Amino acid sequence: MKHHFSRRVAGAKRSAIRELLKLTEQPDIISFGGGLPAPETFPHEEMAEIAAEIIREKYANVLQYGLTEGSKTLRQAICDWLKPQGVEATIHDLLVTTASQQALDLLCKAFIDPGDVIFCGLPTYLGAVQAFNLFEVDKIGVQLENDGMDLDELEERIAEAKDAGKTLKAIYVIPDFQNPSGITMSLEKRKRLLEIARREDLLIFEDNPYGHLRFAGEPMPSICSMDDEGRVLMMLTFSKTLCAGLRLAVMLARGDLMDALVRAKQPTDLCTSKLTQHLAAQYILRYGLENHLEEIRPIYKEKRNAMIAALERYMPEDAGISWTEPEGGLFVWMRLPEGIDTTDMLQDAIEHKVAYVPGASAYVDGGGQHTIRLSYSLVSPETIDEGIRRLAEVVKATIEAKQVAAGTR
Amino acid sequence: MKHHFSRRVAGAKRSAIRELLKLTEQPDIISFGGGLPAPETFPHEEMAEIAAEIIREKYANVLQYGLTEGSKTLRQAICDWLKPQGVEATIHDLLVTTASQQALDLLCKAFIDPGDVIFCGLPTYLGAVQAFNLFEVDKIGVQLENDGMDLDELEERIAEAKDAGKTLKAIYVIPDFQNPSGITMSLEKRKRLLEIARREDLLIFEDNPYGHLRFAGEPMPSICSMDDEGRVLMMLTFSKTLCAGLRLAVMLARGDLMDALVRAKQPTDLCTSKLTQHLAAQYILRYGLENHLEEIRPIYKEKRNAMIAALERYMPEDAGISWTEPEGGLFVWMRLPEGIDTTDMLQDAIEHKVAYVPGASAYVDGGGQHTIRLSYSLVSPETIDEGIRRLAEVVKATIEAKQVAAGTR
Numbered sequence: 001m002k003h004h005f006s007r008r009v010a011g012a013k014r015s016a017i018r019e020l021l022k023l024t025e026q027p028d029i030i031s032f033g034g035g036l037p038a039p040e041t042f043p044h045e046e047m048a049e050i051a052a053e054i055i056r057e058k059y060a061n062v063l064q065y066g067l068t069e070g071s072k073t074l075r076q077a078i079c080d081w082l083k084p085q086g087v088e089a090t091i092h093d094l095l096v097t098t099a100s101q102q103a104l105d106l107l108c109k110a111f112i113d114p115g116d117v118i119f120c121g122l123p124t125y126l127g128a129v130q131a132f133n134l135f136e137v138d139k140i141g142v143q144l145e146n147d148g149m150d151l152d153e154l155e156e157r158i159a160e161a162k163d164a165g166k167t168l169k170a171i172y173v174i175p176d177f178q179n180p181s182g183i184t185m186s187l188e189k190r191k192r193l194l195e196i197a198r199r200e201d202l203l204i205f206e207d208n209p210y211g212h213l214r215f216a217g218e219p220m221p222s223i224c225s226m227d228d229e230g231r232v233l234m235m236l237t238f239s240k241t242l243c244a245g246l247r248l249a250v251m252l253a254r255g256d257l258m259d260a261l262v263r264a265k266q267p268t269d270l271c272t273s274k275l276t277q278h279l280a281a282q283y284i285l286r287y288g289l290e291n292h293l294e295e296i297r298p299i300y301k302e303k304r305n306a307m308i309a310a311l312e313r314y315m316p317e318d319a320g321i322s323w324t325e326p327e328g329g330l331f332v333w334m335r336l337p338e339g340i341d342t343t344d345m346l347q348d349a350i351e352h353k354v355a356y357v358p359g360a361s362a363y364v365d366g367g368g369q370h371t372i373r374l375s376y377s378l379v380s381p382e383t384i385d386e387g388i389r390r391l392a393e394v395v396k397a398t399i400e401a402k403q404v405a406a407g408t409r
Numbered sequence: 410m411k412h413h414f415s416r417r418v419a420g421a422k423r424s425a426i427r428e429l430l431k432l433t434e435q436p437d438i439i440s441f442g443g444g445l446p447a448p449e450t451f452p453h454e455e456m457a458e459i460a461a462e463i464i465r466e467k468y469a470n471v472l473q474y475g476l477t478e479g480s481k482t483l484r485q486a487i488c489d490w491l492k493p494q495g496v497e498a499t500i501h502d503l504l505v506t507t508a509s510q511q512a513l514d515l516l517c518k519a520f521i522d523p524g525d526v527i528f529c530g531l532p533t534y535l536g537a538v539q540a541f542n543l544f545e546v547d548k549i550g551v552q553l554e555n556d557g558m559d560l561d562e563l564e565e566r567i568a569e570a571k572d573a574g575k576t577l578k579a580i581y582v583i584p585d586f587q588n589p590s591g592i593t594m595s596l597e598k599r600k601r602l603l604e605i606a607r608r609e610d611l612l613i614f615e616d617n618p619y620g621h622l623r624f625a626g627e628p629m630p631s632i633c634s635m636d637d638e639g640r641v642l643m644m645l646t647f648s649k650t651l652c653a654g655l656r657l658a659v660m661l662a663r664g665d666l667m668d669a670l671v672r673a674k675q676p677t678d679l680c681t682s683k684l685t686q687h688l689a690a691q692y693i694l695r696y697g698l699e700n701h702l703e704e705i706r707p708i709y710k711e712k713r714n715a716m717i718a719a720l721e722r723y724m725p726e727d728a729g730i731s732w733t734e735p736e737g738g739l740f741v742w743m744r745l746p747e748g749i750d751t752t753d754m755l756q757d758a759i760e761h762k763v764a765y766v767p768g769a770s771a772y773v774d775g776g777g778q779h780t781i782r783l784s785y786s787l788v789s790p791e792t793i794d795e796g797i798r799r800l801a802e803v804v805k806a807t808i809e810a811k812q813v814a815a816g817t818r
Contacts, residue, residue: 001639002665004578004612009519009669036474044468052461059453063654065445098507098656101679109543110418130676134518169413203413230410245472247507247682256411260418267539270510273656273685 008134030387031355032374035179035330038303039378041296042243043283050282051275058278066274068266070096070250074281078236078250081289086225087234093254095261098272100209100237100249102265104128107205107233108135109264110257111169117161118205120172121149123333123362123371125179125207128172138166139364148185149173151192158200170203171196175223176211177329180362180373184327190223197231203257204232210329212241212293215301217327230254233261238280240330241293246276300330306381307332307374310388316396323374330377333359336370337399343369345398354390417543439796440764441783444588444739447712448787450705451652452692459691460684467687475683477675479505479659483690487645487659490698495634496643502663504670507681509618509646509658511674513537516614516642517544518673519666520578526570527614529581530558532742532771532780534588534616537581547575548773555733557594558582560601567609579612580605584632585620586738589771589782593736599632606640612666613641619738621650621702624710626736639663647689649739650702655685709739715790716741716783719797725805732783739786742768745779746808752778754807763799 002010054062069075075091082089097103104127112118114136120128122141132139140157143150154171161168171193175185185193197204206223224234230253237249253261265271283292308325311332315321320337336342343358359371374391376384411419463471478484484500491498506512513536521527523545529537531550541548549566552559563580570577580602584594594602606613615632633643639662646658662670674680692701717734720741724730729746745751752767768780783800785793 001610001612004520004666005669006518006520006522006525008522009672034474039469039473042468042472044464044472047468047472048461048464051464052457055453055457055460059451059456059652060448063451063453063456063652064448065443065648065653098678102677105677109415111413111415113415113417116415127676127679134673134676201410203410239474243468243472244474245683247678247680257413260414263418264543267536267543268511268514269507269656270536271656273682274654276682276684 008136011133029350029353029355030379030383030390032376032379032387032391033355033357034378035375036378037240037244037330038296038299041299043287043292046283046287047243047279050279050286054278054282055275062275062278064274066271066277068262068271070094070272071274071277071281073285074277075250077281077284081284082252086221087252089252093252093258095251095253095258095265096272096277097235097249097251097265098269099239099244099247100207100235101127101131102268103235103249103251104131104205104207105134106251106261106264106268107170108132108137109268110260111203112137113167116167116169118170118172119154119157120364121174121178121181122365123180123359123368124172124364125174126361128207129362129364141364144178144181144183146183148175148178148183148189149193151189151196154193155196158196168200168202170205172205172207173223174207174209176208176220177213177326177331179209179329180331180357180359181333182324182326182329182331183333184217184220187220190221191226194223194226194232198229202231206232206234208234209237209240213297213300213330214328215297215304224252230257233257241289242280242283246280248272248276248280297328300328300377302381303376303379303384304332306384307376307388310385313385314389314392316392316399319399321395330375332374332376334372334374336372336395337402338370339402340370340398342372345394348398349391349394352390352394354387354394356391417545420542438759438762438764439788439792439799441785441788441796441800442764442766443787444784445787446649446653446739447705447708450708452696452701455692455696456652456688459688459695463687463691464684471684471687473683475680475686477671477680479503479681480683480686480690482694483686484659486690486693490693491661495630496661498661502661502667504660504662504667504674505681505686506644506658506660506674507678508648508653508656509616509644510536510540511677512644512658512660513540513614513616514543515660515670515673515677516579517541517546518677519669520612521546522576525576525578527579527581528563528566529773530583530587530590531774532589532768532777533581533773534583535770537616538771538773550773553587553590553592555592557584557587557592557598558602560598560605563602564605567605577609577611579614581614581616582632583616583618585617585629586622586735586740588618588738589740589766589768590742591733591735591738591740592742593626593629596629599630600635603632603635603641607638611640615641615643617643618646618649622706622709622739623737624706624713633661639666642666650698651689651692655689657681657685657689706737709737709786711790712785712788712793713741715793716785716797719794722794723798723801725801725808728808730804739784741783741785743781743783745781745804746811747779748811749779749807751781754803757807758800758803761799761803763796763803765800
């Protein structure tokens with residue numbers, strides 16, 4: 001009955017990352033694949049206690065339907081947490097979503113007609129690309145530099161798209177410890193991006209899943225905190241700052257834009273689970289999100305350090321291999337010599353009992369074949385060392401095989 | 410920045426039902442509005458215990474990301490529960506969704522291009538209409554009779570739509586205790602509906618939120634259980650059978666259709682909360698869903714009986730008022746004399762401290778102005794009596810005012 005399919009799924013593929021998650025179930029594979037948060041960061045004792053209490057005592061509330069906009073208690077707690085970060089918001093500016101992936105879905109529903117343009121990084125978050133694909137977005141990629149998106153190139157791409165008569169809607173960015181590259185956008189570029197958006201009348205979709213997981217360097221203001229027009233819609237997931245299993249995020253949007261998002265959310269799932277919302281709200285009110293973040297940042301820092309050290313230890317020198325050294329978040333981004341296809345190489349890697357995400361899936365222009373994303377979040381420092389050792393063997397063998405094939409060795 | 414809106418939300422309105430939910434927060438109003446399950450049916454003691462246990466002991470699993478398809482434990486538990494109901498399914502035929510509203514969203518994503526036709530009841534579930542609107546479905550309404558959709562009319566509408574060159578995709582039905590009418594489709598019509606779908610090569614979206622809440626009459630097989638082609642996609646929410654706050658449902662679909670739905674779900678929310686899935690799964694494994702249903706059915710029966718008794722007691726006779734007497738579910742459907750506009754009347758009702766859902770919002774053809782949906786689920790039998798007494802006063806006054814205006818009194 002395939003003839004019944006919509007145009008949008010007829011072309012869609014299953015997510016490489018989601019399929020990879022299945023591989024990680026094999027216990028002998030060391031997976032740097034999925035961007036899963038470290039379970040040891042989940043405040044499970046506190047959450048177990050809160051869950052039992054609110055289900056027992058507040059069941060008529062927390063096990064019932066809730067407002068589409070989300071729990072007022074949770075939204076107020078987030079407003080209070082955002083204020084010292086320079087983001088002024090009332091509960092009416094916050095929409096609770098069934099995690100940030102749903103926020104991306106709602107942004108498309110509210111603002112995208114087929115063929116509308118969204119600019120995004122090369123590379124960018126695969127899940128966003130998939131959400132955009134489902135709504136037939138015209139995705140225009142812009143190269144990332146070490147301090148974030150190349151804004152000169154962005155301006156060129158905007159001019160080209162305007163000349164081509166396209167409808168430009170938004171710029172999608174992950175300014176802090178970007179997925180998949182780990183790159184952070186400089187303050188100067190944040191300001192200039194906002195200026196460009198203002199001049200060209202574009203929305204900015206600011207995805208901020210990792211910004212609060214900074215373990216080195218100076219905190220950077222969100223683009224949202226510099227916006228006085230309501231042009232920036234910021235997504236803040238709890239998946240990495242609290243735990244992924246709640247499927248919980250908030251999106252910041254103002255006035256009419258918020259109204260459109262609420263009208264998109266009603267038919268999408270009526271409301272997000274009140275149980276998970278109240279679990280998060282009570283955790284934040286009782287224990288404080290900042291306190292929790294201070295406890296978990298060192299866990300990620302140690303893993304990131306272990307990965308950087310192992311890369312320096314095992315990867316061949318002078319072979320044209322480079323990687324990012326992120327100041328936060330979950331990901332290291334590695335570039336192998338041009339000509340290496342990391343999707344092909346994954347098969348060898350899995351035989352060597354190590355896994356990663358091939359970078360190509362994060363490029364909307366068909367590039368990135370020689371890149372890979374390494375997530376250090378789920379693996380212990382010792383296992384990171386062993387996994388990178390295995391990966392280095394695979395990389396060396398692949399480079400050598402290529403040199404032999406090319407007759408240069 | 411309204412010019413940034415997509416076509417689909419530019420036309421969308423906020424849901425009347427969701428806005429009504431806000432009214433129910435006023436404690437002096439007796440609301441027959443929202444179709445919320447009765448909190449006294451939530452197995453909260455058991456759930457509190459399970460929640461604490463699984464968060465404490467299985468946090469690395471239940472607070473983490475999960476498979477897009479859903480928890481295998483939960484899907485297996487549902488397969489085992491469905492089997493005695495005549496529905497043969499393996500876990501590969503079940504997709505866990507973030508409640509049935511998301512299932513409707515995914516059905517549209519997987520099978521609908523703008524302008525495609527879905528046939529639905531007059532009246533039908535407002536939330537489905539809203540999901541269909543977001544995907545620019547051409548909704549064609551078919552009158553309900555006392556034993557379900559008028560299938561002669563359905564065949565006429567199909568012929569007309571084919572003549573008009575439209576792309577026909579599906580028939581959306583709620584065969585048991587339909588929302589909003591409370592009407593149940595006869596076995597004969599179920600069989601004939603399936604034949605029509607087969608002949609015309611249409612999918613059937615069978616929404617079954619209340620089928621297991623039958624408290625009178627004989628159980629009826631689902632249309633899905635009679636389907637040997639994989640043409641029927643059945644949605645089973647836990648919102649009424651367990652509790653709404655989990656935001657949990659399963660959808661039954663086969664083969665390629667399932668594959669398309671999974672590919673639609675990945676970009677939509679990656680996965681449904683593992684915490685809520687394991688809460689439901691452990692509840693079902695430990696206590697049994699059938700046992701629980703047996704306990705909660707009498708609660709709804711008592712309320713339904715109270716509402717029918719109160720309607721008989723208070724509503725004026727010989728005034729052209731009628732109502733359905735459902736054998737299960739949450740809703741009574743009332744028809745007032747033609748010419749009464751129940752949306753206008755709602756203002757008076759609220760002044761008399763009683764609320765309901767005006768029927769017009771459930772009609773995709775612009776009709777139904779003289780109908781209302783009464784939900785008995787959230788109100789105690791005593792309060793139902795008082796609420797219907799208040800409503801009867803409003804109805805009488807409205808009919809009299811109309812007669813005076815028309816000079817017939």
